[in-house]
Amino acid sequence: xxxxxxxxxxxxxxxxxxxxxxxxxxxxxxxxxxxxxxxxxxxxxxxxxxxxxxxxxxxxxxxxxxxxxxxxxxxxxxxxxxxxxxxxxxxxxxxxxxxxxxxxxxxxxxxxxxxxxxxxxxxxxxxxxxxxxxxxxxxxxxxxxxxxxxxxxxxxxxxxxxxxxxxxxxxxxxxxxxxxxxxxxxxxxxxxxxxxxxxxxxxxxxxxxxxxxxxxxxxxxxxxxxxxxxxxxxxxxxxxxxxxxxxxxxxxxxxxxxxxxxxxxxxxxxxxxxxxxxxxxxxxxxxxxxxxxxxxxxxxxxxxxxxxxxxxxxxxxxxxxxxxxxxxxxxxxxxxxxxxxxxxxxxxxxxxxxxxxxxxxxxxxxxxxxxxxxxxxxx
Numbered sequence: 001x002x003x004x005x006x007x008x009x010x011x012x013x014x015x016x017x018x019x020x021x022x023x024x025x026x027x028x029x030x031x032x033x034x035x036x037x038x039x040x041x042x043x044x045x046x047x048x049x050x051x052x053x054x055x056x057x058x059x060x061x062x063x064x065x066x067x068x069x070x071x072x073x074x075x076x077x078x079x080x081x082x083x084x085x086x087x088x089x090x091x092x093x094x095x096x097x098x099x100x101x102x103x104x105x106x107x108x109x110x111x112x113x114x115x116x117x118x119x120x121x122x123x124x125x126x127x128x129x130x131x132x133x134x135x136x137x138x139x140x141x142x143x144x145x146x147x148x149x150x151x152x153x154x155x156x157x158x159x160x161x162x163x164x165x166x167x168x169x170x171x172x173x174x175x176x177x178x179x180x181x182x183x184x185x186x187x188x189x190x191x192x193x194x195x196x197x198x199x200x201x202x203x204x205x206x207x208x209x210x211x212x213x214x215x216x217x218x219x220x221x222x223x224x225x226x227x228x229x230x231x232x233x234x235x236x237x238x239x240x241x242x243x244x245x246x247x248x249x250x251x252x253x254x255x256x257x258x259x260x261x262x263x264x265x266x267x268x269x270x271x272x273x274x275x276x277x278x279x280x281x282x283x284x285x286x287x288x289x290x291x292x293x294x295x296x297x298x299x300x301x302x303x304x305x306x307x308x309x310x311x312x313x314x315x316x317x318x319x320x321x322x323x324x325x326x327x328x329x330x331x332x333x334x335x336x337x338x339x340x341x342x343x344x345x346x347x348x349x350x351x352x353x354x355x356x357x358x359x360x361x362x363x364x365x366x367x368x369x370x371x372x373x374x375x376x377x378x379x
Contacts (some may be wrong), residue, residue: 005083031189044117046157047131049078049144052120054137057202057211059189060175060182061103064088064095065254069207082141082148094258095286099145105138106146114139117162119170134166134176140228168196172231182264184257187242190228191215197224215243233336238263244270252281259285268292272299 032303054063056072063071068085072077076084118136122129133140139158147156163170172189175181181189191212195201198218202211220228220236228234234242241263245253247270256266261284276299283298284290296322326346339345349357 043161045160045162047118047160048155048157048209049140049147050155051129052078052118052131052133052140052158054133055171055189057192057208058171059185059192060137061188061208061254061257062098062137065250074286078144078164079148079152082144086145086148095254102138103145103149104143105142106144106149109139109142110146114143117159117161119161119166121162121164121166131160133173134163136160136213138178168192169231182257183242183263184245184253184261186232186234188212190232190234190239190242191246193227193231194220195217196222197221197227197317207250209246209253209266209273213246216246235333237333241267248277248281252278255281255285261285262292265290265292265295268295272303278303279377 067081071081089099090107091125118139120131122131143156143158280299284295332340
């Protein structure tokens with residue numbers, strides 16, 4: 001049997017460099033003053049910010065809605081975009097939180113160096129090389145904020161690797177590595193996976209919300225359901241609930257994302273008339289910690305349905321626990337484990353001895369019998 005061919009890191013670096021040199025070769029059409037990538041530490045390159053274009057359709061959107069079109073169309077430079085972004089942060093506390101995180105990251109990158117490169121590919125567009133970024137948008141904007149805050153004199157850059165096999169799965173994994181996606185972020189990631197699986201890609205002039213809404217016309221294949229479960233731990237039922245986010249317009253969707261609105265709150269809002277949605281979204285986003293019960297009460301007040309509730313005696317501990325069990329059973333489909341009831345069984349008997357486990361089983365069987373009686377009475 002033939003021996004397997006040994007792979008050399010030196011050869012890999014040479015191939016990467018050759019591919020880069022071929023893509024960035026100077027032609028007659030190339031503008032003399034366009035930014036160029038500079039080789040840095042073998043296969044890692046220094047890429048000027050002016051040369052980079054983040055992926056407009058990725059799961060986590062950093063750039064505010066009001067700045068997306070003007071930046072991605074090339075109307076605004078990265079520096080002017082940052083200046084306008086900072087201005088918006090003075091009047092919007094959700095945007096201010098994001099800006100403060102990016103400024104902190106920019107300072108950290110300056111103090112400790114950029115340990116993890118961004119990734120992407122180089123394409124020549126009308127005689128100009130453009131680095132289409134796959135992963136690392138937070139590092140890109142953090143570097144931009146640092147440069148603007150410091151009054152930069154030379155074009156700042158980030159370290160980058162050329163990825164010759166880019167994939168949406170890599171991008172989603174990178175987005176989730178920083179912190180968990182918001183429900184809106186999960187909805188966008190899931191929608192893009194489904195759209196890509198059906199061969200649907202963004203049009204040249206298509207905005208994000210229009211593109212993602214196209215998922216409503218598609219049905220999930222078994223393979224796509226497996227992909228959603230593997231990458232995002234999404235069951236079909238929860239996937240369907242997340243897609244309801246795309247019923248909101250772009251401005252509301254952005255607020256839901258920045259306020260990290262749970263799917264349960266969205267479900268509460270969409271049960272009411274559409275004209276109440278903007279006020280309900282704004283109410284939720286005004287203060288951290290609001291719940292779907294708070295939103296429900298707010299919506300009822302908007303409809304004039306608020307009632308004065310009589311004082312109630314507290315429920316006994318056993319009844320409270322039963323209601324908690326009901327919530328668990330109602331939400332069993334949202335458990336991430338494949339064997340959902342097995343996971344519940346493990347939680348119930350995992351720390352008890354065999355005799356106590358038998359008692360639990362007997363009481364569960366008794367409870368099931370009584371529940372069936374109650375069910376018959378409901379008919």
